[in-house]
Amino acid sequence: MTPGSVEEVEQALTGEGYLPDRGLATSVHLALALEQPLLLEGEAGVGKTEVARALAAALGARLIRLQCHEGIDQHHAVYDWDYQRQLLAIRATESGGEARDLYGPEFLVRRPLLEALEADEAVVLLIDEVDRADDEFEAFLLEFLADFAVTIPELGGTVTALRRPLCVLTSNRTRELHDALKRRCLYHWIDYPSPEREAAIVRARLPGVSEAIVARVTSAVALLRAEELYKVPGVGETITWARALGAVDDLDATLGVALKVREDLERVRERGVLSGA
Numbered sequence: 001m002t003p004g005s006v007e008e009v010e011q012a013l014t015g016e017g018y019l020p021d022r023g024l025a026t027s028v029h030l031a032l033a034l035e036q037p038l039l040l041e042g043e044a045g046v047g048k049t050e051v052a053r054a055l056a057a058a059l060g061a062r063l064i065r066l067q068c069h070e071g072i073d074q075h076h077a078v079y080d081w082d083y084q085r086q087l088l089a090i091r092a093t094e095s096g097g098e099a100r101d102l103y104g105p106e107f108l109v110r111r112p113l114l115e116a117l118e119a120d121e122a123v124v125l126l127i128d129e130v131d132r133a134d135d136e137f138e139a140f141l142l143e144f145l146a147d148f149a150v151t152i153p154e155l156g157g158t159v160t161a162l163r164r165p166l167c168v169l170t171s172n173r174t175r176e177l178h179d180a181l182k183r184r185c186l187y188h189w190i191d192y193p194s195p196e197r198e199a200a201i202v203r204a205r206l207p208g209v210s211e212a213i214v215a216r217v218t219s220a221v222a223l224l225r226a227e228e229l230y231k232v233p234g235v236g237e238t239i240t241w242a243r244a245l246g247a248v249d250d251l252d253a254t255l256g257v258a259l260k261v262r263e264d265l266e267r268v269r270e271r272g273v274l275s276g277a
Contacts, residue, residue, distance in 0.1 A: 002032060002059065017204050018047070018054035019197060027188035028055060037145050037167035039130075039182060042190035045234015048170040051190075052126040055168070061122035064165070066112040068133040074140060078150050080109045103154035116165045117148060123165035130181075131171040138181055141169075145184050195222050198238055205239050209246065217242045220251055220277040224258060227273060233258040251277055 003009040009032075010025040020028070028051070031038035040048040056063035066077055086102045093099050100106075110118065116125040130141065144150065148161040169185060171177060193201060195218045202214050221238045233241070237258045244254040251274050259265050268274065 003029065005029065012058035013051075013054050014204070016054035016057045018050055019193075019201050019204055020051070021193075021197070024051070024188055024190065027186055031166060031168075031186050034186070035164055035166075037169060037185040039169045039171065039177075039185035039187050040190055041171045041173050041187070043192065043232065043234070044172045045232070045236055046190045046192055047235050048190055049126065049128055052124055052128075052168040052170075055166070056124035059122060059124065059166075061124045061166070062119060063124050063126060064112050064116045064119070065126040065128055068127065068129045068131075068137070070132055070134070072133050072137050074150075076111060077137070077140075078111050078113045079152060080111065081154075082107045082109050105155070108152075108155075113144060114150065114159065117150065117159050117161045119165070120162050122163065125165040125167045127167065127169045129172060130169050131174045131177060135178070138178060142178075142181050142184060145181075192225060192232075193235065195219065198235065201235060202239055202242050206242055209242055213242050213245045216251070216277060217245060220274055221258065223273050223277055224268065227264075227268065227271075229259070229264045229267070230261040231259065231264060 003012050006022070006025050006029045009029045010020055010022075013020045013025065013028070027038055030036070040051060042048055052065075053063060055061075081103065086107050089100045089102060089107075112125070116123050127141065130138065133141075145167065148164055149158050151158045192198075198221065199214050199218045202209060202217065217238055221233055221241070225232050241254060241257045244257045245251070248254055252269070255265060255268065255274070259268065
């Protein structure tokens with residue numbers, strides 16, 4: 001199923017438990033219609049990664065995820081060689097066995113980008129936290145997104161996508177991405193949801209949750225996000241906190257579900273931030 005309108009995108013994502021606003025649904029629809037990568041930026045915890053997960057489920061597509069990190073290179077992202085098997089093959093040859101091509105397909109280790117190119121089914125390719133990679137890898141991604149192809153010199157050829165994947169990139173904006181990469185993509189900024197939308201998200205993800213808990217947790221999270229904290233709680237923490245309150249009906253006792261930094265816990269308790277929640 002491929003949504004043919006913005007409304008159908010909204011319905012499809014909602015059906016997978018992800019409640020998009022109109023702007024996000026429009027961006028996803030354009031990414032599908034124009035077959036362009038979609039870059040999602042926003043604070044950690046606003047649900048950027050979940051967009052790709054929900055979209056893959058809605059489309060009946062395979063989700064392939066590349067988690068970016070400092071020092072990532074093509075060996076992590078595209079392909080590598082199974083050195084252990086190559087060594088065993090060398091020893092077998094030395095013992096009189098048949099010589100094998102050590103850089104043939106049987107020794108190739110496929111990483112996420114190569115998997116996405118070789119897949120013969122529909123694929124949503126998630127390139128997560130691209131801002132954690134360095135400039136060199138970002139330049140490689142720019143080239144990759146232009147053609148959806150990679151060259152493997154050892155095999156003497158280029159692998160081009162059998163089916164162009166829908167590519168979703170995410171960034172927490174720990175550094176600015178280059179304009180060239182942004183120009184290659186459609187762009188959407190995801191902000192924290194309003195209390196009303198966050199309440200709807202909690203209801204969708206936790207069917208049967210009481211309205212008292214929904215109101216209490218969304219009010220508490222709004223108060224926390226108004227503070228200057230090291231790590232503001234994301235939507236995932238809101239959902240988990242609602243579950244925790246169902247087991248222990250005490251905001252302060254369960255505060256560690258929402259806040260994960262000691263200084264944040266101390267600040268919130270000393271200032272009595274949740275005293276009225």
